[in-house]
Amino acid sequence: MGGPYCVYPGRLTLRTAALVSFVVLLWMVVDEAPGSVGKVNIFSVAEKEASTPLVAGDHRRSTPAMETFLSDVQEHTKTPNDGKTAIDGESAELQQEFHQRHAHLLRECQRLNITKSSFPPSYWRRGNEVNVPEHLRMCVPNKVGSSSWKKNVKPKVENIVPGGQRNVEAIIVRHPLSRLTSAYRDKYLSGEPISNYDDEWRSTTQSGETWSQRWFSYWLPALISKGVIQPTEKFTKMLDLSVDAYNFLVRKIDISSPDDLQISVATELYGDIILQTGLGMIYNGRFVALLQASVYGFNNRDKLMEQFGNASFTFQDFLRHVVWTHNLGMMDRHWMTFTEDCEPCRRKYQYILRLENIAPEFNYLLQQVLGYPDTIPFSLTHRSKHHANKSDLHFYNDVPKDIMNTVLNIYKHDIQLFSYNEKIV
Structure with a gap:
């Protein structure tokens, strides 16, 4: 052969x-x-x-690279919605939530001192980006709705020119432990x-x-x-x-x-x-x-x-x-960390969407921020068979403590940067 x-x-x-x-x-x-x-x-x-x-330095020290990063992000980032469009109560809550997530990300990146030098060459990262030219650049990692975007969302947005903000950067995340169960099922x-x-x-x-x-x-x-x-x-x-x-x-x-x-x-x-x-x-x-x-x-x-x-x-x-x-040093893209895959401390993400609440958050981004006229559902494409009735928690019930601690250490930056709890509830 x-x-x-x-x-x-x-x-x-x-x-x-x-x-x-x-x-x-x-x-x-x-x-x-x-x-x-x-x-x-x-x-x-x-x-x-x-x-x-990933290698993170002493969080008590501030480096020129980190100071430049924070300055660039704060200059680039606008308050969600900019007050240009009247929003209802749910949208106002989402606006505040997006603001809090973004502020938390900035603080944690500075505390952990994750700088550009922490990362290897990034040519492959272009594969998990979705783009609406001149309007949206979004990192959608594997097992975080990437299939849903390609199959259900992209065909509906690629031929529409939105009328809202331009050059918006966003990322979709999910609980790292839940993402692991999804990769295992699939x-x-x-x-x-x-x-x-x-x-x-x-x-x-x-x-x-x-x-x-x-x-x-x-x-x-x-x-x-x-x-x-x-x-x-x-x-x-x-x-x-x-x-x-x-x-x-x-x-x-x-x-x-x-x-x-x-x-x-x-x-x-x-x-x-x-x-x-x-x-x-x-x-x-x-x-x-x-x-x-x-x-x-x-x-x-x-x-x-x-x-x-x-x-x-x-x-x-x-x-x-x-x-x-x-x-x-050879993790597959379906379970590698968000911190490495999407570089949240290097990129300027104004909007952090969670898969756990993707429908309203995605439509807020598309309608309130980008200015799309109609609701575009982000329907999830499930790629696992059987055992759908088993919760994520079920898979972790019998995991030995030493393995669990090692896994949590691998994904600790993802958990810290995106405000997740170490436990699946």
Whole structure:
């Protein structure tokens, strides 16, 4: 079977690097049931990422970067609605709530001293942005209504020119612990055997991913983190070389406009495959290294798919996997932190919307702020099957304290910046 990647003849050129910035990595996987040999499909590794752990400095010190950030934000931000439109009681409450959330975000960013230097290159972050040109720029992370925006909202707003404020920036968030249960329900089938991920399941959940795509992206890495499958030397070496290539590219190459000489030097050092992976980590996220190592790192992958094709994952398995990917610095975009994914202490978000109250908050933003004439419902697209009657709290009932504390530590900035409680109620 051929290698699951897009082969570039000869050395990577500037043109090739530009193509990589849009498509990044194309890799071929068997689009059949585990253990069988079938036709080969190609899919793009798009809109997934993970990050290195965030580093926050001493909150008692104020840095020039932070002072500039606060000054820019306060200058840029207008009071919600600006008093130009008469608003009812509910809208007045939302206006006050938005103001309080924004003020809290500014205070916490300053207290935590989260500055621009805390973050790696951000080219991949463009994948979770939604835009109404000249009016709205909004970060909608995965598992926080991104599918609903693309399928239900975007078609209704893209052909309407709003008449309200311009250049508004917003973000949608949800309780981090609730977001984790959503990712588990979706990507790990709420603990059901992965063999259940068939055509009926994909139709019900509106998933476009094949069984094999899920295997390499989620299930094989989770089996490795669980200790069921031992990483091979090839797997480990691929991870290490990819990280080296990523760090080299970040330090030595102007990624926004790489020239042929730069790419030639990098190709000589790492070869085409590792270089592709390093570029993919920059343009699509560091998770790409884990994905490529999962694809390339096992010579017996068909046998593994057949042997573990009926595997299942408990919620504790999933949380341990989240911790494992965090420690690698390769968290998937479906559970990476908002702090890293949307950079709330770097961007100038005037409006922080919560998924828990999305309908009225979204319509306030569209009508009272942007000036859309009609109500546009933000109907949520649920991408999980079965167990819908189980609350988020149900999943955490039996989680050991050590795992829970580790998870809370990973998401502590999300909880602090957006005023969430550490407990799900």
